[in-house]
């Protein structure tokens with residue numbers, strides 16, 4: 001079986017100011033530019049997926065839905081047959097360090113905000129910054145979520161993130177990112193039921209890990225940012241390295257189709273290297289990669305559909 005699920009985390013521009021320890025009030029990032037993901041990038045994703053004829057999963061942050069354009073876009077994506085997933089109420093990068101009750105409120109808040117817009121509670125969850133814990137898994141099960149997709153068992157991403165956070169601390173820039181427990185690197189790279197601790201297999205919630213290439217290529221990250229930074233040829237090489245996985249879980253971000261020049265995001269360019277490519281270049285890379293996966297025999301589904309398929313296989317096996 002070869003399934004591919006493309007997902008897009010709709011982190012709005014202020015999230016990037018928070019990671020990079022920039023003030024949310026950098027002048028050029030006020031006004032229109034603050035809404036570039038929903039107002040500029042989402043329509044481009046709609047066009048790309050329509051052209052390719054594939055469904056996708058969009059992970060939405062609850063608080064963003066207070067904005068009319070974001071709520072309208074979410075409803076439109078839902079009506080087009082895309083899945084809407086829960087990316088928490090406020091996208092706190094340090095979510096896992098907070099009290100259990102607050103973590104629960106963040107998950108419930110995201111579910112409720114989305115249900116108010118689309119009339120349906122999301123099936124899936126994605127944690128901010130790929131950081132998840134046993135407590136979060138427990139709460140997701142209690143709340144009857146069908147799957148989680150936050151585990152990113154990728155050594156090079158882990159190393160790069162840890163280095164960046166250390167750099168921010170040395171420069172005394174207040175980043176909100178947290179370093180994950182290194183045990184995440186031992187987690188399976190294929191769909192699995194979580195145990196305790198969650199990187200082990202068990203009988204808990206179904207986890208659909210974020211894409212990494214095969215074991216012998218040292219699990220390179222297979223996400224929008226790395227494909228874009230690798231350029232078209234590099235992205236196609238990474239695609240050859242991931243082909244063979246039963247599920248290719250390709251995670252993108254709204255900003256992947258933003259354009260620094262056109263969307264007023266030049267102030268973020270220095271910190272967010274993928275903004276140095278134009279939206280045209282980025283669109284071409286994503287298009288080429290999805291076509292290559294299609295040529296490799298991959299069938300495109302939403303993450304909820306993938307979760308359903310993997311759960312039915314399990315029922316068959318037991």
Ligand SMILES: [Zn+2]
Pocket residue numbers: 009011087091127128129
């Ligand atoms: Zn996010």
